[in-house]
Amino acid sequence: MAGxxxxxxxxxxxxxxxxxxxxxxxxxxxxxxxxxxxxxxxKLRQDLLFQQVPMVEMDGxxxxxxxxxxxxxxxxxxxxxxxxxxxxxxxxYCEATMDMNQSITMLPFKPADKREKAFADIIxxxxxxxxxxxxxxxxxxxxxxxxxxxxxxxDIQLLEAILTVEELKADILAxxxxxxxxxxxxSNIPTVKKFLQPGSPRKPPIDxxxxxxxxxxxxxxxx
Amino acid sequence: xxxxSRMTQQEASGTxxxxxxxxxxxxxxxxxxxxxxxxxxxxxxxxNQQLGNMSGKPKLTYFEGxxxxxxxxxxxxxxxxxxxxxxxxxxxQYLKLIKDGYLLFDQVPLVEMDGLxxxxxxxxxxxxxxxxxxxxxxxxxxxHIDMYVEGxxxxxxxxxxxxxxxxxxxxxQLASVLxxxxxxxxxxxxxxxxQPGQEFLVGNRxxxxDVQLLEAILMVEELKSxxxxxxxxxxxxxxxxSNLPTIKKFLQPGSQRKPPPDDxxxxxxxxxxxxx
Numbered sequence: 001m002a003g004x005x006x007x008x009x010x011x012x013x014x015x016x017x018x019x020x021x022x023x024x025x026x027x028x029x030x031x032x033x034x035x036x037x038x039x040x041x042x043k044l045r046q047d048l049l050f051q052q053v054p055m056v057e058m059d060g061x062x063x064x065x066x067x068x069x070x071x072x073x074x075x076x077x078x079x080x081x082x083x084x085x086x087x088x089x090x091x092x093y094c095e096a097t098m099d100m101n102q103s104i105t106m107l108p109f110k111p112a113d114k115r116e117k118a119f120a121d122i123i124x125x126x127x128x129x130x131x132x133x134x135x136x137x138x139x140x141x142x143x144x145x146x147x148x149x150x151x152x153x154x155d156i157q158l159l160e161a162i163l164t165v166e167e168l169k170a171d172i173l174a175x176x177x178x179x180x181x182x183x184x185x186x187s188n189i190p191t192v193k194k195f196l197q198p199g200s201p202r203k204p205p206i207d208x209x210x211x212x213x214x215x216x217x218x219x220x221x222x223x
Numbered sequence: 224x225x226x227x228s229r230m231t232q233q234e235a236s237g238t239x240x241x242x243x244x245x246x247x248x249x250x251x252x253x254x255x256x257x258x259x260x261x262x263x264x265x266x267x268x269x270x271n272q273q274l275g276n277m278s279g280k281p282k283l284t285y286f287e288g289x290x291x292x293x294x295x296x297x298x299x300x301x302x303x304x305x306x307x308x309x310x311x312x313x314x315x316q317y318l319k320l321i322k323d324g325y326l327l328f329d330q331v332p333l334v335e336m337d338g339l340x341x342x343x344x345x346x347x348x349x350x351x352x353x354x355x356x357x358x359x360x361x362x363x364x365x366x367h368i369d370m371y372v373e374g375x376x377x378x379x380x381x382x383x384x385x386x387x388x389x390x391x392x393x394x395x396q397l398a399s400v401l402x403x404x405x406x407x408x409x410x411x412x413x414x415x416x417x418q419p420g421q422e423f424l425v426g427n428r429x430x431x432x433d434v435q436l437l438e439a440i441l442m443v444e445e446l447k448s449x450x451x452x453x454x455x456x457x458x459x460x461x462x463x464x465s466n467l468p469t470i471k472k473f474l475q476p477g478s479q480r481k482p483p484p485d486d487x488x489x490x491x492x493x494x495x496x497x498x499x
Contacts, residue, residue, distance in 0.1 A: 050374050050407055061366060067345065068369030075362050084353050088339060091346030096328050129328055 005030040005058035008044060010217065012210050013203045014105060015066045016054040018098070018160060020202065022070060024195035025156045026077035032201060038217055070094075074153040086148045093137075093146055093154040096130055097161040104164050108211050119168065126165045131176050134158060138178040144185060151189070159186045167205055281306040281336035284320070288488045289481045290383065291344045292332045294376070294435060296480065298348060300473035301434040302355035308479065348372075352431040364426045371412070371424055371432035375439040378408050382442055386484040387492075397446060404443045409454050412436055416456040422463060429467065437464045445483050 005023060009016035011034040023030050035041050035053065048055055049064045056063045059076075063069045074080040074090075081087045103122045110118050137146055146154040162183050165172050173180045186192055195202055206214070281299060285292035287310040299306050311317055311331065320326050325333055327342045334341045337354075341347045352358035352368075359365040381403060385396040415424055424432040440461050443450050451458050465474060473480055 049370060049411055050377075059363070061363065063366060063370065065370045065373035068366055068373055071349075071369050072362060072366040075365070084350060085337070085339065087353070088341060088346055088350045091349050092327065092341065092343045095343035095346055133327060 003031075004028075005056055007032045008035065008047075008055040008057070009033075009053050010035050010210075010214060011203070012206050012214065014054075014206075014214070017203055018101065018157060019054060019056060019066060019069050019073065021156050021160050021195065022073050022077075022079065022153055024201065025151075025153075025189070025191050026073065026079060027191045028073075028077065030201070035217065036213075041217055067098075070153065079151065079153040079156070081148050081152055082150075086152075089147045090152050090154045093134070094157050096133070097154075097157040100126060100130055100161045101157075101164060104168065108206055109215070122165070123169055123172070126172060127175070130161075131173070131179060134182075135176045135178050138182060144182075151186075155182075155186050156192070159183060159192070280304075281334055282309065283307070284309045284311065284325070284333040284335075285331050286311055286488075286492065287481070288484055288492075290332075290484075293481055294379070294438060295332060295334060295344070295347055295351065297434050297438045297473065298351050298355075298357065298431060300479070301429070301467075301469050302351065302357060303469045304351075304355065306479070348431070357429065357431040357434070359426055359430060364430075367425045368430050368432045371415075372435045374408055374411065375432075375435040378404055378439050379435075379442060382446070385446075387489055400443070401447055401450065404450060405453070408439070409451075409457060412460075413454045413456045416460055422460075429464075433460075433464055434470070437461060437470065442483075 005028065007016060007019065007030055009032070020030075035044070041053070044053070044055070045051060047062050049062070052064060054064065054066050054069060056069050058072075063072060071080075081090050100122070103118070103125070107115065107118055107122065134146070143149045145151055146158065159182075162173065162179065173183065187196060194200060281304065283292060283295065283306055285308070296306070320333070321329055325335075325340055327340070330342055332342065332344055332347060334347045334351075336350075339350075341350060349358070359368050378400070381396075381400045385393065385400055388396045412424065415421070421427070423429055424436065437460075440451065440457060451461065464470060472478060
Protein backbone atom coordinates (compact mmCIF):
# COMPACT_ATOMS: atom_id res chain seq x y z
CA MET A 1 0.00 0.00 0.00
CA ALA A 2 1.79 3.10 -1.17
CA GLY A 3 1.61 5.76 1.47
CA UNK A 4 3.61 8.81 2.29
CA UNK A 5 7.16 8.34 3.47
CA UNK A 6 7.34 8.24 7.26
CA UNK A 7 10.26 9.81 9.05
CA UNK A 8 11.38 8.63 12.49
CA UNK A 9 13.54 11.06 14.40
CA UNK A 10 13.74 13.53 17.24
CA UNK A 11 11.89 16.79 17.13
CA UNK A 12 14.85 18.65 15.75
CA UNK A 13 17.10 19.02 12.75
CA UNK A 14 20.06 16.73 13.43
CA UNK A 15 20.72 14.24 10.67
CA UNK A 16 17.14 14.21 9.44
CA UNK A 17 16.85 17.82 8.33
CA UNK A 18 18.56 17.40 4.97
CA UNK A 19 16.19 14.53 4.25
CA UNK A 20 13.22 16.77 5.05
CA UNK A 21 14.64 19.41 2.71
CA UNK A 22 15.09 16.96 -0.14
CA UNK A 23 11.63 15.43 0.13
CA UNK A 24 10.09 18.88 0.38
CA UNK A 25 12.02 20.17 -2.62
CA UNK A 26 10.86 17.14 -4.59
CA UNK A 27 7.28 18.01 -3.65
CA UNK A 28 6.84 14.83 -1.65
CA UNK A 29 4.55 14.98 1.36
CA UNK A 30 5.69 13.00 4.36
CA UNK A 31 4.70 12.06 7.88
CA UNK A 32 6.84 12.23 10.95
CA UNK A 33 7.00 10.10 14.08
CA UNK A 34 8.80 12.20 16.63
CA UNK A 35 10.85 10.40 19.24
CA UNK A 36 10.41 12.21 22.52
CA UNK A 37 11.51 9.76 25.21
CA UNK A 38 13.98 6.93 25.64
CA UNK A 39 11.07 4.50 25.67
CA UNK A 40 9.99 5.59 22.19
CA UNK A 41 13.44 4.75 20.90
CA UNK A 42 13.47 1.42 22.71
CA LYS A 43 10.18 0.45 21.10
CA LEU A 44 11.58 1.30 17.69
CA ARG A 45 14.82 -0.60 18.12
CA GLN A 46 13.89 -3.75 16.24
CA ASP A 47 13.10 -1.64 13.18
CA LEU A 48 16.47 0.09 13.22
CA LEU A 49 19.13 -1.83 11.30
CA PHE A 50 22.02 -0.40 13.29
CA GLN A 51 19.97 0.71 16.31
CA GLN A 52 20.11 4.27 15.01
CA VAL A 53 17.90 6.96 13.61
CA PRO A 54 17.22 8.62 11.15
CA MET A 55 14.94 5.97 9.78
CA VAL A 56 12.63 6.52 6.83
CA GLU A 57 9.92 4.11 5.88
CA MET A 58 9.21 4.30 2.19
CA ASP A 59 8.59 1.98 -0.74
CA GLY A 60 8.46 -1.03 1.55
CA UNK A 61 11.85 -0.33 3.08
CA UNK A 62 12.88 0.81 6.54
CA UNK A 63 15.88 2.83 5.45
CA UNK A 64 18.57 3.96 7.84
CA UNK A 65 21.83 5.88 7.39
CA UNK A 66 21.17 9.41 6.23
CA UNK A 67 23.33 9.15 3.11
CA UNK A 68 21.63 5.97 1.95
CA UNK A 69 18.28 7.68 2.42
CA UNK A 70 19.34 10.86 0.65
CA UNK A 71 20.83 8.91 -2.26
CA UNK A 72 17.60 6.98 -2.72
CA UNK A 73 15.36 10.04 -2.61
CA UNK A 74 17.60 12.02 -4.94
CA UNK A 75 17.68 9.23 -7.51
CA UNK A 76 13.98 8.49 -7.27
CA UNK A 77 12.96 12.10 -7.81
CA UNK A 78 15.53 12.94 -10.50
CA UNK A 79 17.64 15.19 -8.36
CA UNK A 80 20.84 13.26 -8.95
CA UNK A 81 22.01 14.37 -12.39
CA UNK A 82 21.60 12.53 -15.65
CA UNK A 83 24.83 10.53 -15.81
CA UNK A 84 27.65 9.26 -13.64
CA UNK A 85 29.91 12.24 -14.07
CA UNK A 86 27.17 14.66 -13.08
CA UNK A 87 26.47 12.45 -10.14
CA UNK A 88 30.14 12.58 -9.16
CA UNK A 89 30.06 16.39 -9.12
CA UNK A 90 26.81 16.38 -7.17
CA UNK A 91 28.23 13.93 -4.62
CA UNK A 92 31.38 16.03 -4.22
CA TYR A 93 29.40 19.19 -3.60
CA CYS A 94 26.95 17.46 -1.27
CA GLU A 95 29.71 15.90 0.81
CA ALA A 96 31.12 19.39 1.32
CA THR A 97 27.76 20.84 2.35
CA MET A 98 27.24 17.89 4.68
CA ASP A 99 30.64 18.53 6.27
CA MET A 100 29.55 22.12 6.88
CA ASN A 101 26.21 21.07 8.27
CA GLN A 102 27.70 18.43 10.51
CA SER A 103 30.06 20.93 12.16
CA ILE A 104 27.10 23.19 12.85
CA THR A 105 24.92 20.36 14.14
CA MET A 106 27.63 19.30 16.55
CA LEU A 107 28.42 22.80 17.77
CA PRO A 108 25.87 22.96 20.62
CA PHE A 109 27.13 19.60 21.90
CA LYS A 110 30.70 20.72 22.28
CA PRO A 111 31.96 21.46 25.78
CA ALA A 112 31.56 25.14 26.60
CA ASP A 113 35.28 25.86 26.55
CA LYS A 114 35.64 24.51 23.01
CA ARG A 115 32.60 26.13 21.51
CA GLU A 116 34.06 29.53 20.63
CA LYS A 117 36.93 28.03 18.68
CA ALA A 118 34.63 25.58 16.94
CA PHE A 119 32.35 28.44 15.95
CA ALA A 120 35.25 30.44 14.53
CA ASP A 121 36.40 27.38 12.65
CA ILE A 122 32.99 26.92 11.04
CA ILE A 123 32.91 30.53 9.86
CA UNK A 124 36.47 30.34 8.58
CA UNK A 125 35.86 27.14 6.64
CA UNK A 126 32.65 28.49 5.18
CA UNK A 127 34.28 31.67 3.92
CA UNK A 128 37.67 30.32 2.83
CA UNK A 129 37.14 26.70 1.91
CA UNK A 130 33.58 26.10 0.84
CA UNK A 131 31.76 29.22 -0.35
CA UNK A 132 34.60 30.39 -2.62
CA UNK A 133 34.41 27.08 -4.45
CA UNK A 134 30.68 27.33 -5.03
CA UNK A 135 30.92 30.99 -5.99
CA UNK A 136 33.50 30.03 -8.58
CA UNK A 137 31.33 27.26 -9.98
CA UNK A 138 28.65 29.81 -10.80
CA UNK A 139 31.19 32.30 -12.06
CA UNK A 140 32.65 29.72 -14.43
CA UNK A 141 29.47 28.36 -15.97
CA UNK A 142 27.04 31.20 -15.47
CA UNK A 143 24.14 28.79 -15.09
CA UNK A 144 21.37 28.81 -12.54
CA UNK A 145 22.15 25.46 -10.94
CA UNK A 146 25.33 23.85 -9.72
CA UNK A 147 25.36 20.82 -12.00
CA UNK A 148 23.96 19.98 -15.40
CA UNK A 149 21.88 23.10 -15.81
CA UNK A 150 19.03 21.65 -13.82
CA UNK A 151 17.96 21.48 -10.19
CA UNK A 152 19.68 18.74 -8.20
CA UNK A 153 20.15 17.80 -4.58
CA UNK A 154 23.40 19.78 -4.65
CA ASP A 155 21.42 23.02 -5.02
CA ILE A 156 19.03 22.08 -2.23
CA GLN A 157 21.83 21.04 0.10
CA LEU A 158 23.85 24.16 -0.67
CA LEU A 159 20.85 26.34 0.09
CA GLU A 160 20.34 24.50 3.35
CA ALA A 161 23.99 25.00 4.28
CA ILE A 162 23.88 28.69 3.39
CA LEU A 163 20.82 29.31 5.55
CA THR A 164 22.31 27.33 8.43
CA VAL A 165 25.55 29.29 8.39
CA GLU A 166 23.60 32.54 8.06
CA GLU A 167 21.89 31.69 11.33
CA LEU A 168 25.35 31.87 12.92
CA LYS A 169 26.50 34.95 11.04
CA ALA A 170 23.89 36.91 9.14
CA ASP A 171 26.25 38.60 6.66
CA ILE A 172 28.19 35.48 5.73
CA LEU A 173 27.40 35.93 2.03
CA ALA A 174 28.69 39.51 1.95
CA UNK A 175 31.56 38.60 -0.34
CA UNK A 176 29.68 36.09 -2.45
CA UNK A 177 27.29 37.90 -4.77
CA UNK A 178 26.60 34.89 -6.97
CA UNK A 179 25.69 32.80 -3.94
CA UNK A 180 23.35 35.57 -2.82
CA UNK A 181 21.60 35.43 -6.17
CA UNK A 182 21.57 31.63 -5.99
CA UNK A 183 19.98 31.75 -2.56
CA UNK A 184 17.16 34.00 -3.81
CA UNK A 185 16.62 31.93 -6.89
CA UNK A 186 16.38 28.55 -5.17
CA SER A 187 14.34 29.93 -2.27
CA ASN A 188 11.74 31.00 -4.79
CA ILE A 189 11.20 27.60 -6.33
CA PRO A 190 7.60 26.81 -5.32
CA THR A 191 8.29 23.63 -3.34
CA VAL A 192 11.25 25.22 -1.57
CA LYS A 193 9.33 28.43 -0.91
CA LYS A 194 6.61 26.38 0.72
CA PHE A 195 9.14 24.59 2.93
CA LEU A 196 10.56 27.93 4.05
CA GLN A 197 7.22 29.15 5.28
CA PRO A 198 6.12 28.91 8.90
CA GLY A 199 4.15 25.77 9.65
CA SER A 200 6.17 23.59 7.30
CA PRO A 201 7.99 20.46 8.53
CA ARG A 202 11.22 22.45 8.65
CA LYS A 203 12.68 22.36 12.15
CA PRO A 204 14.16 25.30 14.05
CA PRO A 205 17.72 25.34 15.38
CA ILE A 206 18.10 23.31 18.56
CA ASP A 207 17.56 25.05 21.89
CA UNK A 208 18.81 24.27 25.40
CA UNK A 209 15.88 21.99 26.12
CA UNK A 210 16.47 20.12 22.88
CA UNK A 211 20.16 19.69 23.64
CA UNK A 212 19.38 18.19 27.01
CA UNK A 213 16.79 15.85 25.54
CA UNK A 214 19.07 14.74 22.70
CA UNK A 215 21.88 13.96 25.10
CA UNK A 216 19.52 12.02 27.30
CA UNK A 217 18.12 9.92 24.50
CA UNK A 218 21.34 9.68 22.48
CA UNK A 219 23.21 8.32 25.43
CA UNK A 220 21.14 5.24 25.11
CA UNK A 221 22.28 4.43 21.61
CA UNK A 222 25.68 6.02 21.14
CA UNK A 223 28.48 6.27 23.62
CA UNK B 224 29.38 21.75 -17.43
CA UNK B 225 32.78 23.26 -17.23
CA UNK B 226 34.69 21.33 -14.66
CA UNK B 227 36.87 22.82 -12.01
CA SER B 228 40.01 23.06 -14.10
CA ARG B 229 43.48 23.83 -12.93
CA MET B 230 43.57 27.21 -11.38
CA THR B 231 46.31 29.60 -12.29
CA GLN B 232 48.52 30.73 -9.50
CA GLN B 233 46.78 34.07 -9.56
CA GLU B 234 43.35 32.59 -9.21
CA ALA B 235 44.50 30.29 -6.49
CA SER B 236 46.05 33.02 -4.46
CA GLY B 237 42.98 35.14 -4.88
CA THR B 238 40.55 32.59 -3.62
CA UNK B 239 41.80 29.84 -1.39
CA UNK B 240 45.36 30.56 -0.55
CA UNK B 241 46.68 33.95 0.41
CA UNK B 242 50.47 34.20 0.20
CA UNK B 243 52.00 35.27 3.45
CA UNK B 244 49.14 33.98 5.51
CA UNK B 245 50.07 30.92 7.51
CA UNK B 246 48.09 28.11 5.99
CA UNK B 247 45.81 26.75 8.60
CA UNK B 248 43.94 23.59 8.62
CA UNK B 249 45.05 22.91 5.12
CA UNK B 250 44.21 19.33 5.28
CA UNK B 251 41.16 18.02 6.95
CA UNK B 252 41.11 14.46 7.93
CA UNK B 253 37.85 14.20 9.71
CA UNK B 254 36.75 11.23 11.68
CA UNK B 255 33.40 9.61 12.04
CA UNK B 256 31.47 9.68 15.25
CA UNK B 257 33.93 11.83 17.10
CA UNK B 258 34.52 15.51 16.85
CA UNK B 259 38.00 15.32 18.35
CA UNK B 260 40.59 15.16 15.69
CA UNK B 261 39.48 16.96 12.62
CA UNK B 262 42.65 18.88 11.95
CA UNK B 263 45.55 17.09 10.46
CA UNK B 264 48.12 18.78 8.33
CA UNK B 265 50.55 17.40 5.89
CA UNK B 266 54.06 18.15 4.94
CA UNK B 267 55.32 17.24 1.58
CA UNK B 268 58.59 15.78 0.56
CA UNK B 269 60.64 17.62 -1.95
CA UNK B 270 61.27 15.83 -5.10
CA ASN B 271 59.65 15.39 -8.37
CA GLN B 272 55.94 15.23 -8.46
CA GLN B 273 54.55 13.88 -11.61
CA LEU B 274 51.10 15.31 -11.48
CA GLY B 275 50.07 14.39 -14.96
CA ASN B 276 48.16 11.21 -15.55
CA MET B 277 49.80 9.67 -18.56
CA SER B 278 49.00 6.01 -18.16
CA GLY B 279 45.20 6.17 -18.16
CA LYS B 280 45.07 4.33 -14.87
CA PRO B 281 43.37 6.00 -11.95
CA LYS B 282 45.85 7.95 -9.88
CA LEU B 283 45.48 8.11 -6.12
CA THR B 284 47.04 10.86 -4.02
CA TYR B 285 47.19 10.33 -0.27
CA PHE B 286 49.42 9.46 2.66
CA GLU B 287 51.33 6.23 2.44
CA GLY B 288 48.84 4.54 4.72
CA UNK B 289 45.22 3.47 5.02
CA UNK B 290 43.26 6.41 6.33
CA UNK B 291 40.33 7.32 4.13
CA UNK B 292 41.93 6.07 0.95
CA UNK B 293 42.03 2.40 1.88
CA UNK B 294 38.40 1.66 1.05
CA UNK B 295 39.01 3.20 -2.36
CA UNK B 296 42.04 0.97 -2.90
CA UNK B 297 39.98 -2.07 -1.93
CA UNK B 298 37.17 -1.19 -4.32
CA UNK B 299 39.44 -0.56 -7.30
CA UNK B 300 41.34 -3.75 -6.55
CA UNK B 301 38.16 -5.80 -6.22
CA UNK B 302 37.00 -4.41 -9.56
CA UNK B 303 40.29 -5.54 -11.08
CA UNK B 304 41.35 -1.98 -11.85
CA UNK B 305 45.05 -1.21 -11.75
CA UNK B 306 45.94 2.13 -10.23
CA UNK B 307 48.92 4.34 -9.48
CA UNK B 308 49.68 6.13 -6.27
CA UNK B 309 51.41 9.34 -5.25
CA UNK B 310 52.25 9.61 -1.57
CA UNK B 311 52.08 12.89 0.26
CA UNK B 312 55.16 13.47 2.34
CA UNK B 313 55.80 17.20 2.60
CA UNK B 314 53.86 20.36 3.09
CA UNK B 315 55.29 21.92 -0.06
CA GLN B 316 53.95 19.06 -2.12
CA TYR B 317 50.54 19.54 -0.60
CA LEU B 318 50.46 23.30 -1.10
CA LYS B 319 51.48 22.84 -4.70
CA LEU B 320 48.54 20.53 -5.25
CA ILE B 321 46.22 23.20 -3.92
CA LYS B 322 47.86 25.93 -5.93
CA ASP B 323 47.63 23.88 -9.10
CA GLY B 324 43.94 23.37 -8.52
CA TYR B 325 43.88 19.68 -7.74
CA LEU B 326 42.16 19.73 -4.38
CA LEU B 327 38.74 21.28 -4.69
CA PHE B 328 38.26 21.66 -0.95
CA ASP B 329 41.93 21.54 0.05
CA GLN B 330 41.51 17.91 1.03
CA VAL B 331 42.64 14.45 0.14
CA PRO B 332 41.83 11.70 -0.85
CA LEU B 333 42.22 12.74 -4.45
CA VAL B 334 41.55 10.29 -7.27
CA GLU B 335 42.22 11.32 -10.85
CA MET B 336 40.28 9.22 -13.31
CA ASP B 337 38.28 9.69 -16.47
CA GLY B 338 39.37 13.30 -16.72
CA LEU B 339 38.02 14.09 -13.26
CA UNK B 340 39.90 15.20 -10.16
CA UNK B 341 37.64 13.47 -7.67
CA UNK B 342 37.69 14.47 -4.03
CA UNK B 343 35.44 13.55 -1.09
CA UNK B 344 35.75 9.90 -0.20
CA UNK B 345 32.11 8.98 -0.66
CA UNK B 346 31.83 10.74 -3.99
CA UNK B 347 34.86 8.77 -5.16
CA UNK B 348 33.53 5.46 -3.87
CA UNK B 349 30.09 6.06 -5.43
CA UNK B 350 31.70 6.79 -8.78
CA UNK B 351 33.90 3.69 -8.76
CA UNK B 352 31.10 1.44 -7.54
CA UNK B 353 28.77 2.74 -10.22
CA UNK B 354 31.30 2.51 -12.98
CA UNK B 355 32.32 -1.07 -12.22
CA UNK B 356 28.84 -2.43 -11.57
CA UNK B 357 29.31 -2.90 -7.85
CA UNK B 358 26.39 -0.70 -6.84
CA UNK B 359 23.41 -2.94 -7.46
CA UNK B 360 21.19 -3.17 -10.49
CA UNK B 361 18.35 -0.91 -9.35
CA UNK B 362 17.54 1.79 -6.83
CA UNK B 363 16.44 -0.57 -4.08
CA UNK B 364 19.55 -2.71 -4.33
CA UNK B 365 21.59 0.45 -4.27
CA UNK B 366 19.76 1.60 -1.14
CA HIS B 367 20.58 -1.66 0.62
CA ILE B 368 24.20 -1.50 -0.46
CA ASP B 369 24.40 2.11 0.74
CA MET B 370 22.99 1.17 4.13
CA TYR B 371 25.48 -1.63 4.55
CA VAL B 372 28.49 0.42 3.48
CA GLU B 373 27.54 3.33 5.69
CA GLY B 374 27.50 0.86 8.60
CA UNK B 375 30.92 -0.58 7.82
CA UNK B 376 32.33 2.89 7.19
CA UNK B 377 31.08 4.00 10.61
CA UNK B 378 32.82 1.00 12.17
CA UNK B 379 36.06 1.58 10.26
CA UNK B 380 35.87 5.25 11.18
CA UNK B 381 35.88 4.26 14.83
CA UNK B 382 39.01 2.21 14.22
CA UNK B 383 40.63 5.22 12.58
CA UNK B 384 39.85 7.33 15.64
CA UNK B 385 41.28 4.59 17.84
CA UNK B 386 44.55 4.56 15.92
CA UNK B 387 44.97 8.28 16.50
CA UNK B 388 43.82 8.25 20.13
CA UNK B 389 46.31 9.31 22.76
CA UNK B 390 47.62 6.38 24.86
CA UNK B 391 45.39 7.12 27.83
CA UNK B 392 42.24 6.83 25.71
CA UNK B 393 43.25 3.88 23.60
CA UNK B 394 42.01 1.12 25.85
CA UNK B 395 38.57 2.63 26.23
CA GLN B 396 38.31 3.35 22.52
CA LEU B 397 39.37 -0.19 21.64
CA ALA B 398 36.73 -1.64 23.96
CA SER B 399 34.14 0.58 22.31
CA VAL B 400 35.16 -0.55 18.82
CA LEU B 401 34.97 -4.22 19.73
CA UNK B 402 31.66 -3.76 21.50
CA UNK B 403 30.08 -2.01 18.52
CA UNK B 404 31.55 -4.51 16.10
CA UNK B 405 30.13 -7.49 17.96
CA UNK B 406 26.79 -6.07 19.08
CA UNK B 407 25.79 -3.48 16.50
CA UNK B 408 27.43 -4.30 13.19
CA UNK B 409 28.49 -7.93 12.79
CA UNK B 410 25.13 -9.35 13.93
CA UNK B 411 23.42 -7.42 11.12
CA UNK B 412 25.65 -8.85 8.42
CA UNK B 413 25.54 -12.32 9.97
CA UNK B 414 21.77 -12.21 9.76
CA UNK B 415 21.79 -10.93 6.18
CA UNK B 416 23.95 -13.86 5.11
CA UNK B 417 21.94 -16.47 6.95
CA GLN B 418 19.39 -17.06 4.24
CA PRO B 419 20.16 -20.24 2.31
CA GLY B 420 22.09 -19.68 -0.87
CA GLN B 421 22.91 -16.12 0.10
CA GLU B 422 26.55 -15.81 -0.82
CA PHE B 423 26.63 -12.04 -1.06
CA LEU B 424 24.93 -9.28 0.87
CA VAL B 425 22.79 -7.81 -1.88
CA GLY B 426 21.35 -9.06 -5.13
CA ASN B 427 23.12 -12.38 -5.07
CA ARG B 428 26.25 -10.98 -6.62
CA UNK B 429 29.39 -9.24 -5.46
CA UNK B 430 28.88 -5.60 -4.63
CA UNK B 431 30.63 -2.76 -2.89
CA UNK B 432 28.92 -3.89 0.34
CA ASP B 433 30.74 -7.23 0.30
CA VAL B 434 34.13 -5.66 -0.41
CA GLN B 435 33.73 -3.20 2.46
CA LEU B 436 32.47 -5.86 4.83
CA LEU B 437 35.55 -7.97 4.17
CA GLU B 438 37.75 -4.93 4.67
CA ALA B 439 36.04 -4.17 7.99
CA ILE B 440 36.22 -7.77 9.19
CA LEU B 441 39.95 -7.97 8.54
CA MET B 442 40.50 -4.63 10.28
CA VAL B 443 38.67 -5.74 13.40
CA GLU B 444 40.47 -9.08 13.38
CA GLU B 445 43.74 -7.17 13.52
CA LEU B 446 42.52 -5.85 16.87
CA LYS B 447 41.09 -9.14 18.13
CA SER B 448 41.89 -12.20 16.09
CA UNK B 449 38.99 -14.36 17.32
CA UNK B 450 36.32 -11.69 16.97
CA UNK B 451 34.41 -13.79 14.39
CA UNK B 452 34.07 -16.76 16.73
CA UNK B 453 30.33 -16.20 17.31
CA UNK B 454 29.65 -15.46 13.63
CA UNK B 455 29.82 -18.59 11.45
CA UNK B 456 28.22 -16.94 8.42
CA UNK B 457 30.81 -14.17 8.51
CA UNK B 458 33.60 -16.72 8.79
CA UNK B 459 32.35 -18.48 5.67
CA UNK B 460 31.82 -15.14 3.94
CA UNK B 461 35.35 -14.07 4.74
CA UNK B 462 36.81 -17.27 3.30
CA UNK B 463 34.62 -17.10 0.21
CA UNK B 464 35.17 -13.45 -0.69
CA SER B 465 38.90 -13.59 0.12
CA ASN B 466 39.20 -16.27 -2.53
CA LEU B 467 37.75 -14.24 -5.36
CA PRO B 468 40.68 -13.75 -7.75
CA THR B 469 40.94 -9.98 -7.66
CA ILE B 470 40.58 -9.88 -3.90
CA LYS B 471 42.95 -12.76 -3.36
CA LYS B 472 45.52 -10.81 -5.35
CA PHE B 473 44.99 -7.70 -3.23
CA LEU B 474 45.46 -9.73 -0.06
CA GLN B 475 48.85 -10.98 -1.12
CA PRO B 476 52.08 -9.38 0.05
CA GLY B 477 53.36 -6.80 -2.38
CA SER B 478 49.92 -5.52 -3.32
CA GLN B 479 48.94 -1.89 -2.81
CA ARG B 480 47.06 -2.72 0.35
CA LYS B 481 48.46 -0.68 3.22
CA PRO B 482 49.38 -1.96 6.68
CA PRO B 483 47.56 -0.86 9.84
CA PRO B 484 48.66 2.51 11.16
CA ASP B 485 51.49 2.08 13.60
CA ASP B 486 52.97 4.59 16.01
CA UNK B 487 55.49 5.71 13.42
CA UNK B 488 52.78 6.43 10.86
CA UNK B 489 50.67 8.33 13.38
CA UNK B 490 53.71 10.29 14.49
CA UNK B 491 54.50 11.21 10.89
CA UNK B 492 50.98 12.44 10.26
CA UNK B 493 51.05 14.57 13.41
CA UNK B 494 54.50 15.84 12.56
CA UNK B 495 53.80 16.78 8.96
CA UNK B 496 50.72 18.73 9.96
CA UNK B 497 51.87 21.86 11.71
CA UNK B 498 49.88 21.77 14.93
CA UNK B 499 47.66 24.69 15.80
